[in-house]
Amino acid sequence: QVHLVESGGGSVQVGGSLKLSCAASGYVFSRCGMAWYRQAPGKERELISTISSDGVTAYADSVKGRFTISQDSEKKTLYLQMINVKISDSAVFTCAAPYPCVDGVTITPKAGDDDISWGQWTQVNVST
Numbered sequence: 001q002v003h004l005v006e007s008g009g010g011s012v013q014v015g016g017s018l019k020l021s022c023a024a025s026g027y028v029f030s031r032c033g034m035a036w037y038r039q040a041p042g043k044e045r046e047l048i049s050t051i052s053s054d055g056v057t058a059y060a061d062s063v064k065g066r067f068t069i070s071q072d073s074e075k076k077t078l079y080l081q082m083i084n085v086k087i088s089d090s091a092v093f094t095c096a097a098p099y100p101c102v103d104g105v106t107i108t109p110k111a112g113d114d115d116i117s118w119g120q121w122t123q124v125n126v127s128t
Contacts, residue, residue: 002028002097004119009093011125012085022078022095022119029053029073032098033106036069036080038091039121046091049080052106062088085126092121 008020020036028034033052039045048060049069057069068081078095098105099117107116 001025002099002101002117004095004097004117006093006095006119006122009122009124011127012082014085014087014126014128016085016126017081017083018085018124019082020080020093020095020122020124022080024076024078024095024097028097028101029071029076031103032101033104034071034078035096035107036067036078036093037096038089038093038124040088040091043091047107047109047111050106050108051078053104082124085124087126087128090124090126092123094121095119 002025005023012018031053033050035050036048037045038048048063049067050058051069051071066084070079097117098107099115
């Protein structure tokens with residue numbers, strides 16, 4: 001069972017930066033890809049970034065060029081670096097891994113709740 005614990009959420013001003021971390025079960029990084037989701041009030045959950053087990057990254061258009069996903073296998077941690085944040089980035093964020101975590105599998109936008117191991121959600125508030 002994958003265990004995911006986020007940290008780093010909080011408040012930041014427009015144009016500022018924030019970095020989220022996600023501590024994960026060690027075997028995840030050597031097998032399947034991981035992802036970051038967010039959900040803003042009144043909006044649907046959004047898959048914003050993925051990283052495959054071999055480091056290939058992808059981003060939603062809404063964050064491309066401003067957010068960077070990365071992972072440190074030694075520290076067993078996934079990261080989301082956010083820069084030039086906007087008011088519209090205010091949301092709860094979580095990291096996720098495919099369920100089950102099978103070699104080479106990465107989360108896709110079509111993945112359903114039963115296909116994902118979720119972390120807890122962490123709040124990011126962007127203000128002027």
